[in-house]
Amino acid sequence: MTMDKIWVLVRQGILDTAYMTFPSTFFAYLLGLPLGVLLVISQKGHIRAMPTLNTVLGAVINFLRSIPFLILLVMLFPVTRVVMGTAIGTRSIIFPLVISAFPYVARMVEGSLKEVDPGLIEAAQSMGMSTFQIIRKVLLPEALPSLVNGAAICITTILAYTAMAGAAGGDGLGKIAITYGLNRREYGVMYAASIALVVMVQIIQILGNILTNALDHRKR
Numbered sequence: 001m002t003m004d005k006i007w008v009l010v011r012q013g014i015l016d017t018a019y020m021t022f023p024s025t026f027f028a029y030l031l032g033l034p035l036g037v038l039l040v041i042s043q044k045g046h047i048r049a050m051p052t053l054n055t056v057l058g059a060v061i062n063f064l065r066s067i068p069f070l071i072l073l074v075m076l077f078p079v080t081r082v083v084m085g086t087a088i089g090t091r092s093i094i095f096p097l098v099i100s101a102f103p104y105v106a107r108m109v110e111g112s113l114k115e116v117d118p119g120l121i122e123a124a125q126s127m128g129m130s131t132f133q134i135i136r137k138v139l140l141p142e143a144l145p146s147l148v149n150g151a152a153i154c155i156t157t158i159l160a161y162t163a164m165a166g167a168a169g170g171d172g173l174g175k176i177a178i179t180y181g182l183n184r185r186e187y188g189v190m191y192a193a194s195i196a197l198v199v200m201v202q203i204i205q206i207l208g209n210i211l212t213n214a215l216d217h218r219k220r
Helices: 003-041 051-065 069-075 077-084 091-113 118-126 131-168 173-182 187-215
Strands: none
Touching: 003 051, 003 091, 003 131, 003 173, 003 187, 051 091, 069 077, 069 091, 069 131, 077 091, 091 131, 118 131, 131 173, 131 187, 173 187
């Protein structure tokens, strides 16, 4: 395969990978961010302690996190068909990616919010702030650098999951590397797709680090 054909194939793979990754990340955070907040504030001794809810929610999230993505992808075929209109193809991968990623997002958000100084929360409570105000004005702003860094990690994790999209007829760099590269012994294609995937991961991580440092008031 000529370099021009390899480039065309890899360029399309980058677009397909981005098409699966970024919408999946958005919807995973739409579900995972409030769940992560709830995991923190419902802990014993926190601003809205609900130990039973915290235990049940934590168990459900841990259960979903423990299912390998490829198995979850197959298990969700019937639901994916209803939600996305099809269970096969690049677009259909977005739904199982969201279901697989949002528990991971919830735990990342939980870890970030736990880094907030408890003294700040106590000060906010003493000022009469409501639960929502404490979340919006204390927890999230103080944890923002860590949240951004966690978001970069989540995006790269979802990016890695897209490599398995070929199992459901999806496209992307992972499918190109395996189907066009490894299976057809076009090793130039395999290496080009793999390098493109690594470059995408590095760009996201570098941008995440830059943004994290810019938002971290402790380094100013």
